[in-house]
Amino acid sequence: xxxxxLRKLYVEELKDLYSAEKQILQALPRxxxxxxxxxxxKAFQEHLxxxxxxxxxxxxxxxxxxxxxxxxxxxxxxxxxxxxxxxxKEGADPDVLDAAMIAAxxxxxxxxxxxxxxxxxxxxxxxxxxxAQLLQTTLDEEGNTDKLLTRIAESRxxxxxxxx
Ligand code: FE
Ligand code: FE
Numbered sequence: 001x002x003x004x005x006l007r008k009l010y011v012e013e014l015k016d017l018y019s020a021e022k023q024i025l026q027a028l029p030r031x032x033x034x035x036x037x038x039x040x041x042k043a044f045q046e047h048l049x050x051x052x053x054x055x056x057x058x059x060x061x062x063x064x065x066x067x068x069x070x071x072x073x074x075x076x077x078x079x080x081x082x083x084x085x086x087x088x089k090e091g092a093d094p095d096v097l098d099a100a101m102i103a104a105x106x107x108x109x110x111x112x113x114x115x116x117x118x119x120x121x122x123x124x125x126x127x128x129x130x131x132a133q134l135l136q137t138t139l140d141e142e143g144n145t146d147k148l149l150t151r152i153a154e155s156r157x158x159x160x161x162x163x164x
Contacts (some may be wrong), residue, residue: 004137010122014058017115018069018105020077021055024108026033027081031101036094037160039152040102044144050141057134095160104151109146116142 003009028051032044062069084104092100116139124133 002045006122007126010119010126011065012072013115013119013122014061014065015069015072016074016076017112017119018055018058018062020074020112020115021051021058021070023074023077023081024051024112025055027084027123028086031084031105034088035098037098037099037152037157040098040157043148043152044105047053049143050145054141057138058098061134063133064128068112076088077108080111086109093161095157098157099153099161103148104144106149109142109149113139113146 003012011026026047027050028044032048034042035041035044082103084101084107087100087104088097116135120132120135120139123129123135
């Protein structure tokens with residue numbers, strides 16, 4: 001398909017983001033399992049639940065568009081997750097591993113924030129107000145998760161990783 005309009009670009013980018021969220025759904029349980037810090041473990045578990053709702057929002061948007069969400073693989077997210085998994089495999093000390101997982105997770109959140117922000121803006125431009133609202137809700141959730149991860153890193157995890 002030729003992407004010759006903002007509307008088509010919007011749908012393609014939505015598919016990319018759908019694939020990204022699906023990949024995150026696979027990665028988060030592993031990260032929760034490996035987390036030593038209780039707050040971090042809880043944050044990953046909660047974000048898994050939140051991510052399920054985010055996928056449902058995207059499903060609703062695709063329903064409204066009368067399109068399938070399938071058919072695209074988000075290579076950006078694939079790379080981010082692969083990098084994170086490489087770190088996790090390197091057998092770091094548990095506290096250092098927590099710090100590394102926060103670093104990886106915040107890269108993921110920032111990627112999502114960029115994607116949702118752009119798509120929300122496209123939806124508004126295309127006059128799709130109900131889409132824009134759904135995308136904004138998820139954008140806010142990703143922003144909150146990013147801030148929570150910063151708090152966990154700065155209040156505990158980074159210090160624990162330093163004091164060896
Ligand atoms: Fe998400
Ligand atoms: Fe997220």
